[in-house]
Amino acid sequence: MNAIPAQVAGVKSIVMATPPGKDGSINPYTLVAAAESGVTEIYRMGGAQAVAALAYGVGVKAVDKITGPGNIYVTIAKKQVYGTVDIDMLAGPSEILVIADETASPAYVAADFLSQVEHDVRAAAILVTPSQELAQAVEREIEEQLATLSRQDVMVQALRDNGAVIIVKDLEEACKVSNLYAPEHLEVLTQEPFALLGKLTHAGAIFVGPYSPEPVGDYYAGPNHVLPTGGTARFYSPLNVDTFMKKTSVIAYSQERFAKTADDIIALATVEGLDAHANAIQVRLKKK
Structure with missing residues (x-):
């Protein structure tokens, strides 16, 4: 997600930092992905210390730009080195906001909620709907599906701390709520989802219809999935080729x-x- 746009932009040196396993090795799938993406150097390091090393040239050659999301320590480190190097954005915990009407499948909404909150206890999941019946059905579905999944502790805490259901009078108001929140991931699960697109101005990525769940964007769809979070979709775009170009x-x-x-x-x-x-x-x- 970071290397290919850089390669398309013509970046000559693409450096990847990735933390090794306990035995000091790097995941072979990561190495294959790096080779396919045009990565020219790989360093076995991660976290805030990798950000510092790449920014200041500690033990490695300093770079001009650092991209890619991480935990809160990585985000703060990127903020501190900005100015010495450029960065892509200050990415926070994952977010999903779902606009849904009474035609939406409660099972789909619940599954998409859980797919995001398994990332992190700080992840957020919000349903905005004019249908009280859908909201109640989604809550039941979350409980049922949660019992079958592995990261229950993380998901339960994330939903408790950062989950919400917002009942609105109509889909027009739902769009206004979404634009105020400016989510990283926005799903539109309504009878006529394309009719709402022109009213949705702030989102990292918009997933339209019942068969465009967020994991499709994570793994396969094509648009870059390094996305603005924390409301910064009001003024940031997803990582793209222009991220690695200057004028x-x-x-x-x-x-x-x-x-x-x-x-x-x-x-x-x-x-x-x-x-x-x-x-x-x-x-x-x-x-x-």
Whole structure:
């Protein structure tokens, strides 16, 4: 998710940091994925210490940009090194918000809730619906499905601390609630989900309809799944090729063009009280 956009952008050196297992080895699936993605260097390290090493060149060559989500320590480390290096975003715990009406399957909504809260006790899952009946059915489904899953302790705490059901008067209000929250993952499980897309302005990724559950985006669909969290979808986009590109302005005036604009530039510099700026223009107008 990080390396391929960098490769497409033309990044020459793509470094991956990944924590090793107890025996010091790296998961072979990770190594294959790295090779397929164009990674040029791999370091056996992770966490905040990897962020520091890559930013400051401690034991490894310093990089220009650090991308990829992590736990709260990684996020704080990225925030601290920003300015020394660039970063993609400050990614927090996983979030899912589901907009659903009475036509939605309670089993689908419950399953998608649980697929996110198994990540972390800080993960959030929110249902926004105009249907009280659906909300009650989803709660029952969560209890039934939870009993069959392995990470129950994590999921129960996440749902208790960060789970919510919000009853709204209609789907219009549901869209407003979603835009205020700006979720990382937004599922639209309504009778006419595409009719709502134009009203949904803030979300990392939108999953439309009953057969586009969030794990499809995690593993297979194609769009990058490094997504803004914590409401930052209001101003951040998913990681993409542009994340690894920068722009430089190039200005080249001819003598004729310079002469035509010189008086305007001098006037602006004078108004700002920067006479050295004005002088840099005036000196070029003097006949040698």
